[in-house]
Amino acid sequence: MDFATLASQFFIGLSRGMIFFIVSAGLTLIFGVLRITNFAHGALYMIGAFIAYSVSTLFGQGPYGFWLALLVAPLVVMFVSLVIERGLLRFIYNRDHLIQMLLTYSLVLIAGDLVKIIWGTEYKSMDIPNVLRGSFNLWGASLPWYNAFLLIVGPVVALGLWLFLSKTHLGKICRATATDREMVDVLGINSTRVFATVFALGGWLAGLGGALIAPTTTISMGMDASIIIYAFLIVVIGGLGNIWGALISSIIMGVGEAFGILFIPGVAIIIPYIIAGVLLILRPSGLLKSAW
Amino acid sequence: MVRMVGKKKSLIRLGSILLITALMASGCGSSPSPTKTEEKPVKVGIIDTYTGGAAVYASDSLDGFKLAVKESADKGGPKIEFVTRDDEFKPDKSTSWAKELVMREQVDFLAGTTNSAGSLAVSQYAKESKVPFIVWGGMSDKITGEAGHRYVFSTLPNTAIIGKAGASQLSKTSYQKVWLAGSDYEYGHSVINNLWSNLTTLKPGVEKMGETWWRVGETDFTPYINAIRSAKPDVLVVGTGGADMVAFMKAVKATGLNQEIPVWAHTSYDPATLRPLGDQAPEGVLGTNPYLFNYPDTAENKAFVDAFKKEYNREPAAFALYGYMGGKFLGEAIKKAGSTDKEKIIDAMEGLTIDTPVGKATLRKEDHQVAIPMSYGVVAKVNGIFTGNDLHTLNSEEIMPSIDAILKARSK
C-alpha cells in the first residue's frame, strides 16, 4: 500500500464526504430548527438528480447544460420544498413526532411513484462537462477532476451556511428558533417565516446534492433509499441539528468508508454501520452538541 | 401522545364483523368458470417488479411477452390471456400474489419475476400447487439448478451460463492475475463464483489477487476503482448489473481505468448499458451479452426488431427477448400438446425447440433451462457510436451448465 494510493484514497473519501455533508446538512438543519425528521429528504435529492438530468438533456448534455442544471435543480427542489412546507407541514407542527415523520414518509411514497410517472423507468445518465472530465496525477495516483471539484464545492457550501447562520439576521433567528422556539415567538418574530426558510434551504441543499451526484452515477428510482440511510446515520452521529457535527461525521464516514474499501474490500457494505455503531456507542447523543 | 381511552368492544367487533361479511361477499363472487365448449384460453398470471429500479426489465419482459401472444393469435394459434401483479421487488409480495393468481384468478401458468429470491419463492409455491412457472427475470442459477423441478422453466440465461461464457472469453486472453469485484448481492456473487470456477478449470494458471464488493445502489465507485488500481491486476472481472452497471461503467471512463487495466463485465456493450452513457462509454471493456438487436444480423432478428419497434416504438432489449421466448414457448407448447391441460403443456415444453431472434432455442428436458447462444466482444467506437465490436458467438453447448451436476445437486 503505497503513499500515493493512501493519499488519493483519502481525497476521494473526502470528496464523497462532501456530498454526504451537503445532503445531511439540509437534513440536520431541518431537525434542529423545525424538529422534524424529514424522510422525504432522500426523495428531494432524487428529484434534484432527475431535474438536473432533464435540464442537462434539454441543452444536449453539453457543458452549459451541466452548470445550468446545477443552478436550476436546487432551485426547483427548493420551490417544491416550500410548497410542501406551506401546503402540508405547517399544519402538523404541533403534533407528535410520529405524525410528522409519517407525513414526510407519505411524501416519499408519493414522490417515488410520481418520479416513475414523469420520467419513466429507464436508467438515465448525465454527462460530466468537458472541463471536469478525466483525472490528474496526484503523487503517482490519479484523482478524477470531478472529485476535486466536489472538494471545492463542499467547503464553499459549508462556508456559505456558516455565514448565513452566524452573520445574517435571518440566520441568527434560525439558530435562536432551534434553541428556543417559544422565546422567539414571544419576541414577536414570525416563526412561520423561519420554518419556511429553513425547510426551503434544506430542500435546496438536497437538490444540490442530487444535482452534484447526478453526473457520476445512474439516475434511477431507488436513489432516495440509498442516500437517506447514510444521511440519517451521519446526522445522528454528528448530533441532531448540529451542522458542524454533520460536517465532521460526513468526513469521518466518507474517509472511513474509503479506507475501509482499501483494507477490507470484501465486506465494504457493512462499513457505514460499523462506523455509526462505534461512534454511537462511544457518544450516543452525537459527536457534537445537538441543536447548536 | 394521546391519552388511552377505554375499550368498547362492541364497536370494534362490529367493525370486524362487517369486515368479515364484506370478505364473504367478495369471496362468494369468485371468477366464473368457462362454460363454453370451445377451447378456453390459457391464462397466465405475471408477477414482476413494476416499481423501483428494476422496473425497466419488467416492462421489457412484459412487452416481449405481449408481442409473442399477439403473434400467436394473429397466426390463428392458441389464445393466451394474462394479468399482471406488481411485487415491488419484495419476495413476500411475490408469493402472496402468486397465491392470489392461482387461487383466485385461477391462472394456468405463472410467469415473472426479476427478483431472484422472488423467483425461488414462487417456484416453490408453483411446485406445491402444480402450476407451471415460467421465469423470465430471475437470473439465479438455483432456479433451474438445485432448486429446479418439473413446474419451473427459465427462458433467460442464468448466472451459471453467464459465468461459463465469461470464463470462456477470458480463457482466450493472456491475463493471469485476476481481481474479482461486484455488487454485494446474490447475482453479483453468483456470476463471479461461476466464472471463477469455470476459469480455473479452463486456464489453471490464473491467480485471484483479491475481491471487492460494493453495496447495491452505490453511487460513487471512485474509491473502489482507486483501491483496485493500486493492486495492479492483469484484469478486473466485475459481476454487477442494473443501475450499478451503468454507474460503474461511467466511473471506469471517468477514472480512466479502462486505459490502464482491462475490465470484464457482463452486458458491457448492451445498448441498455451504452445508451445512457452517451459518449462517455469506456472503450475496450470486455464482456458477454445475451442479446443485441443488431447481432446476429439474421432475418429472424430483423423481423423481431421491426415488429417490436412497430408495437412499442423502441428497440428490444435482452429482457424483451426473454419475455418473448416465454410467450412463444408457451404458444408452441400448447399447439404441440393440442390441449390446455397444464401437465400436457409441460410435457410438450420439455425439450421443445423453437425459432427465435437469436436462432434455435431449446428448453432442456432435464432442467427446463433455455439454451441459446451468447455473444462476447468488446466496447468500441464504430462510426462514431459506441457499440459491441469484435463479436463472437458461443454456442449454447459451450456455456450450458452440466446436467449431471444439476441432477446431483437436486437429489441432495
Add this chain to the structure above:
Amino acid sequence: MSTNNLKLIENPKGKFSNYLGLGLAITGILILLMAPTILTQYYVYLLATVFTTALLATSLNLVLGYGGLLHLHHGVFFGVGAYTVAIVTTKTSWPFAVAVMLAPLVAALIALVIGWFCVRLRGLYFGMLTLALGQLVWAIVYRWNALTNGDNGIHAIPVPEFLSSINSVYYTTLLILVISLVILYMITKSPFGLTLLATRDNPVRSESVGINVKRHRLTAFVIAGFFAGISGVLFVLVERSVAPSLLFWNESAEVLIMCLMGGLTVFMGPMLGAGILVLISMIVGLYTEYWLLVLGLLLLFLVLFLPQGILGYLMEIYNKSQTRRGEN
C-alpha cells in the same frame, strides 16, 4: 410530546357493557372459526395473513401507543423470528417445535440488546437509534450468506404434516392470535401496563414517584419483540419462505401506518388497521401498479385529518355522546 384532549372514559354502564363486549367478541370468534367453510381458499389464506399482521401491529402498539415511544423499526423482530424458524428447520436437525419456541426468544433477545441502547434516549433520538440499529440487523442478515442465504432468502421451509393445508394454518394462526391478544390485553390492564401509561404521559413525574422509567420501557420493548417474533413464526407457517426484505425499514413503516390507521389509543386499533391495509393493498394491486402512490395519499389523509385513527375517531364520537347523555 403534546397530548390531545380526549377524556378518559368512565364506564357508567359497568358490567353490562363488559358482558356485551365479551358476547360480541365470542360471536366474532365463532364467525371466524366458520370462515374456512364459507370462504374460498384464497380468502382463508388472506385472513391468515391478516391475523399474522394484526399480531405484529398490536405488539408494536405496546411500545408505540401504550409506551409512547417512537419505535420505528419493529419489523426487525418479526423478521428475526421468521428467520429463526427458517434457519433452524433448514440448517439444523432440531425438531420443528424447537424452532417455533426459539423464534420469539431470539427476537426478544435482539429486542433486549437494541432496546438497552435505545431506552437511554428520548423522543426523536430513540426513534433514530431504533432505525439505525434495526438496519444494522438487516445488513447482517443480508450479508451473512452462510447462515441466512443472503438475499436469496430461504424457501421451501418444511413444516409438520398437520400444518400443510391452508385451513390448518388458518386455525393455528387464529388460535395463536387470540391467545396472544388476550395475554397482551391483560398486560395492558395489569399494574405494569398502567405504569407504562404513566411513563408515557409524564416520565418526569413517574421517575420522581420512584418508577424506573427505563426499565419499564425496556420491558415493554422486549415483550413487544417477543410477540413480534411469534408473528414471524406465523408468517413462516403461512408463506414458508423468508427474505431479507422482511427486515428492511419500509416494512416497519407499513406496520406503523397500520397502528395509526386503526388508532394508537385503542387496543384493537392496530388489528383493524392491519386488516384494512392488507385488504386495500390487495384490492389496489389488482388494478394498478401505483399502490405506493395510493398508500402515500392514504397516509397523507390519515396524518392530516384522522391522526387518532378510525377507532380513535369512533371513540371520540362515542365519548361525546356519553358526556351529553351524562349531562342530561
